[in-house]
Amino acid sequence: METFKEHFKRERQHERGMCDCDDMCIYPDKNKYTSPEERQLMMAAYSEQEYYNYVARYQERIDDMKRKASLLVKKREKQHYWIRATFPKNQELEEIDGLMNRIVNIKPFKGIICNVEFWSDEGKNFNPHSHMLIPKNCKKSKIIKDLARILKVKENMIECKEINKESDLKIKYIMGEKQDNKLVNVFKDNETREKYNIDKVYKDNAC
Incomplete structure (x- = not known):
């Protein structure tokens, strides 16, 4: 079973198109990738707290990028x-x-x-x-x-x-x-x- 660090590395590789896995990669983005079955697999691989911490950090990065993009658009519009x-x-x-x-x-x-x-x-x-x-x-x-x-x-x-x-x-x-x-x-x-x-x-x- 891969460690949390190994999974994080594999996820980065997948995002960059550098992984050799199939389309069933497990991602912790709760809005797009994590079905109930996927969450069960993630929970089995990592502790519950570790999993939710990871989800929170991943979601924070997405929200931060969206916020910065929105501010840039508004700034340019004005x-x-x-x-x-x-x-x-x-x-x-x-x-x-x-x-x-x-x-x-x-x-x-x-x-x-x-x-x-x-x-x-x-x-x-x-x-x-x-x-x-x-x-x-x-x-x-x-x-x-x-x-x-x-x-x-x-x-x-x-x-x-x-x-x-x-x-x-x-x-x-x-x-x-x-x-x-x-x-x-x-x-x-x-x-x-x-x-x-x-x-x-x-x-x-x-x-």
Whole structure:
């Protein structure tokens, strides 16, 4: 009869595909492998306390891995880049739609949602720019360099900061849900977009 240590070693080998046993290997994972018959065999091989201690340790490792994976997913879901990219002064407005469609199809920008705005200061100042929300898939420096290259502007024309908990609010902002004192800008933005065939919102196909 194999010892507890021997069984533990055999289990590790089985997990790595290095064992020479058949499919009837006995594992102490109570949720997947241990039928009543298997538990009886394990209890016969080891003391009751030793068996349950082993099950507990094995289950703790599984639970810990699941917890860490869940935290990592939640962390990545929350992290975004919030960007304000200013178009060059000589930008032809007829070309903006093509530029935006190019931007949303860049691989590092997967999950992007963005818009194009033109007016500020209650519709008095003409300043074409784009607000973008991009999941944190790569370094900030790459985002800035790629956008500056596509828009043909200096990197200091791309404002980029990391956010964690404001993504829903930023999406509403991109969609035009703003404070009353900015509604004039929203109205004039819509007129300009319609004139130059620019979509209200741009996003990649994954959104």
